[in-house]
Amino acid sequence: MKHLLFLNKYFYKYKWWIVPGVFFVIISNISGVIPAQVIGHAFNLITENIEIYRLFDGFERQQVIYDIFSYSLFYFGTLVLILYLIRGLFLFFMRQTLILMSRHIEFDMKNEIYAHYQELSLGFYRRNNTGDLMNRATEDVNRVRMYVGPAIMYAINTLVLFLLIVSSMYSVNPKLATFCLLPLPVMVIIIYYVNTQINNKSEQIQEQLSRLSSFVQERFSGIRVIKSYVREDYTRKIFAGESDDYKSNAMSLVRVQALFYPTMLLLVGLSTILTVYVGGEQVLEGSITAGNIAEFIVYVNQLTFPVTMLGWVTTLIQRAAASQKRINEFLELQPDIRSGNISLGELSGNINFDKVSFTYQDTGIEALKDISFDIGAGQFVAIIGRTGSGKSTLANLIMRMYDADRGQISIDGEPLPGINLNSFRNQVGFVPQEVFLFSDNIRNNIAFGLDKVTDAEIETAARNAAVYHNIMDFELKFDTMLGERGITLSGGQKQRVSIARALIKEPKILIFDDCLSAVDTRTEEEILNNLGNVMKGKTSILIAHRISTIRKADKIIVLEDGKITEQGTHDELIELHGIYEEMFQNQLLEEENKSL
Numbered sequence: 001m002k003h004l005l006f007l008n009k010y011f012y013k014y015k016w017w018i019v020p021g022v023f024f025v026i027i028s029n030i031s032g033v034i035p036a037q038v039i040g041h042a043f044n045l046i047t048e049n050i051e052i053y054r055l056f057d058g059f060e061r062q063q064v065i066y067d068i069f070s071y072s073l074f075y076f077g078t079l080v081l082i083l084y085l086i087r088g089l090f091l092f093f094m095r096q097t098l099i100l101m102s103r104h105i106e107f108d109m110k111n112e113i114y115a116h117y118q119e120l121s122l123g124f125y126r127r128n129n130t131g132d133l134m135n136r137a138t139e140d141v142n143r144v145r146m147y148v149g150p151a152i153m154y155a156i157n158t159l160v161l162f163l164l165i166v167s168s169m170y171s172v173n174p175k176l177a178t179f180c181l182l183p184l185p186v187m188v189i190i191i192y193y194v195n196t197q198i199n200n201k202s203e204q205i206q207e208q209l210s211r212l213s214s215f216v217q218e219r220f221s222g223i224r225v226i227k228s229y230v231r232e233d234y235t236r237k238i239f240a241g242e243s244d245d246y247k248s249n250a251m252s253l254v255r256v257q258a259l260f261y262p263t264m265l266l267l268v269g270l271s272t273i274l275t276v277y278v279g280g281e282q283v284l285e286g287s288i289t290a291g292n293i294a295e296f297i298v299y300v301n302q303l304t305f306p307v308t309m310l311g312w313v314t315t316l317i318q319r320a321a322a323s324q325k326r327i328n329e330f331l332e333l334q335p336d337i338r339s340g341n342i343s344l345g346e347l348s349g350n351i352n353f354d355k356v357s358f359t360y361q362d363t364g365i366e367a368l369k370d371i372s373f374d375i376g377a378g379q380f381v382a383i384i385g386r387t388g389s390g391k392s393t394l395a396n397l398i399m400r401m402y403d404a405d406r407g408q409i410s411i412d413g414e415p416l417p418g419i420n421l422n423s424f425r426n427q428v429g430f431v432p433q434e435v436f437l438f439s440d441n442i443r444n445n446i447a448f449g450l451d452k453v454t455d456a457e458i459e460t461a462a463r464n465a466a467v468y469h470n471i472m473d474f475e476l477k478f479d480t481m482l483g484e485r486g487i488t489l490s491g492g493q494k495q496r497v498s499i500a501r502a503l504i505k506e507p508k509i510l511i512f513d514d515c516l517s518a519v520d521t522r523t524e525e526e527i528l529n530n531l532g533n534v535m536k537g538k539t540s541i542l543i544a545h546r547i548s549t550i551r552k553a554d555k556i557i558v559l560e561d562g563k564i565t566e567q568g569t570h571d572e573l574i575e576l577h578g579i580y581e582e583m584f585q586n587q588l589l590e591e592e593n594k595s596l
C-alpha cells in the first residue's frame with residue numbers, strides 16, 4: 001500500500017478539486033438521507049389522518065380534512081422531489097470534481113512516465129520488452145486512475161452516507177437500528193470474498209486476452225511466412241484453442257457474477273424483514289411510529305449500493321497498489337547515461353579511443369577489448385570486420401548509447417561523458433544498421449531530426465542519398481505515407497531515406513552503420529560520391545562489409561573478435577598480407593565468380 005504514497009504529490013496539486021468534491025459528497029448525501037425522514041412523516045400523516053377522516057364520515061368537514069390531507073401529501077411529495085433533485089445536482093458536481101481530478105492525474109502521470117522512459121538509456125530498452133513498457137504506461141496508469149477517481153469517490157461517499165444513516169437510525173430507535181444493521185457485516189464479508197474471486201478471474205481473463213492479442217498480432221505480421229508454409233490451418237487451430245480457454249474462463253466469471261447479485265438482494269430482503277418484524281414490535285410497544293418503519297426501509301435500501309461498492313473499492317485499491325508498484329519500479333530507475341556539462345560549440349570532429357573495453361551487461365559478452373585509435377577532424381574512416389566483431393558496438397559507444405567500462409573516448413580532446421549530450425548528438429548524423437522509419441510521410445521522416453526544414457533542403461538530402469528519383473516516382477512524391485497505413489519501401493529505399501535523414505542535419509560527424517548493405521554497387525558509388533562533397537572537411541565513419549565501399553578511406557580499421565588487428569590505408573593493409581588482404585582476395589574471387 002505504501003507505493004500509493006507516490007500519488008500524494010498529485011493529491012496536493014489538485015487539493016482544490018478534492019476539497020469541493022468532498023463538500024459535494026456531503027451535501028448530496030444529506031439530501032439523500034432527509035427524504036427517508038420525509039417519507040416517514042408522510043407515512044405517519046396517512047395513518048393518523050385516515051382515522052380522523054373516517055371519524056368525520058357523513059359530515060361536511062370530511063371534505064376540508066381531505067383537502068388538508070391531500071395538500072400535505074403534495075407538499076411532502078414536492079419536498080422529496082426537490083431533495084432528490086438537489087442530490088442529483090450535487091452528485092453531478094461530485095463527479096465533475098473528483099472524477100475530473102482523476103483524469104488530470106492520469107494525464108500528468110502518463111506524461112511523467114513517458115518523459116522518464118525517454119531519459120532512460122538504450123540498455124533499459126534492451127532489458128525490458130516493449131509490451132511491458134506500454135502496459136505500465138497505459139494499463140497500470142488506468143488502474144491507478146480508478147483508485148484516485150472512482151475508488152476514493154465511492155469510499156468517501158460510503159463513509160459519509162453510512163455515518164449519516166447510522167446516526168439517523170440510532171437517533172430514532174437503537175434496538176431497531178442494531179437489528180437493521182445486523183446483516184451488513186455478513187454482506188461486507190461475502191462481497192469481499194466474491195469480489196476477490198471476480199478479481200482473480202478477471203485478471204486471468206485479462207492475461208489470456210493479451211496473450212490472444214499478441215498471438216494474433218504476431219501471426220498477422222508474419223502472414224507471409226504462414227501462407228508460404230501453408231500453415232493457415234495449424235495457426236487457426238492454435239487460435240481456436242486459445243479462444244476456447246478464454247471463453248471458459250469468461251463463462252466461469254459470469255457464473256460468479258450471476259450468483260453475486262441474487263445473494264445481495266437476499267441479504268437486503270433479510271434486512272427489510274428484520275426491520276418490519278422488529279419495527280412492528282416497537283410500534284406495538286409505542287416506542288416508534290409506523291412511519292419510522294418506512295423510513296428505515298428506505299435507509300436499508302440506500303445503504304445496499306454503497307456497501308456493495310465497498311468490496312469493489314477494496315479490490316480497486318489493491319490493484320492500484322500493485323500497478324503503482326510496477327510504475328514506481330521504472331520511475332525510480334536512473335538513466336545509465338547522464339549528460340555532461342561541457343558544451344563544445346561547433347565540433348571539429350576529432351575522435352580518440354584510448355584502451356576502450358566494453359561488455360554487454362545482460363549477456364556478459366565482451367564486445368570491445370582494449371581498443372585504441374585516432375580519427376582526425378575531416379577524415380573518412382572505415383571500419384570493417386567479420387560479423388559480431390564489435391563494429392556496431394563501437395558506433396554505439398561513439399553515439400554514447402552506452403558508456404565504456406574501461407578506457408576513455410574523447411571528442412575534440414574532451415572525454416565524452418563530460419560533454420553535453422544534446423549538443424553533441426545534434427551534431428552527429430547516425431544511420432543505424434536496423435533502419436527505422438516512422439508511420440508518417442517521407443518528408444517528415446527525412447526532416448525528423450530538425451525543427452524547421454525547407455522543401456529545398458529535403459530535396460537536396462534525398463538527392464544526396466540517391467533516393468530522390470524513387471520518391472518522385474511515387475504518386476504523392478514526398479507526401480507518400482510509409483508504414484502500416486502507407487506503402488512499403490524496399491530494403492534499399494528504406495536505407496536511403498534513413499541516410500537522407502542523417503544528411504539533412506549537415507552533421508559534423510557522420511556514422512554509417514552498415515547501412516549500404518541493401519543498396520546496389522552503382523547506387524552505393526553515387527552515394528559515396530555525394531558524401532565526398534557533403535562531408536568535405538567533416539568526419540565520416542563508415543562501417544561496411546564490402547571492401548569496394550571503403551577502398552578510398554583515409555583510414556581503415558579492421559576489427560576481429562572485439563580487437564583491432566590492423567589499421568591503415570587500403571594499400572598499407574594489402575601490404576600487410578593479413579586478414580584485410582584475405583578478405584579482399586575473397587571478395588575479388590566472389591566478384592569474379594558472379595561475373596562468370
Ligand SMILES: Nc1ncnc2c1ncn2[C@@H]1O[C@H](COP(=O)(O)OP(=O)(O)OP(=O)(O)O)[C@@H](O)[C@H]1O
Nearest residue numbers: 126360363365367386387388389390391392393394
Ligand atoms: N544489445 C546487446 N546485448 C548483448 N549483446 C550484444 C548486444 N549487441 C551486440 N551484442 C554482442 O556483442 C558482439 C558484437 O556485436 P556487434 O553488433 O557490435 O557486431 P557487428 O560487428 O556490428 O556485427 P554485424 O556485422 O553482424 O552487425 C556480438 O557477439 C553480439 O552478440
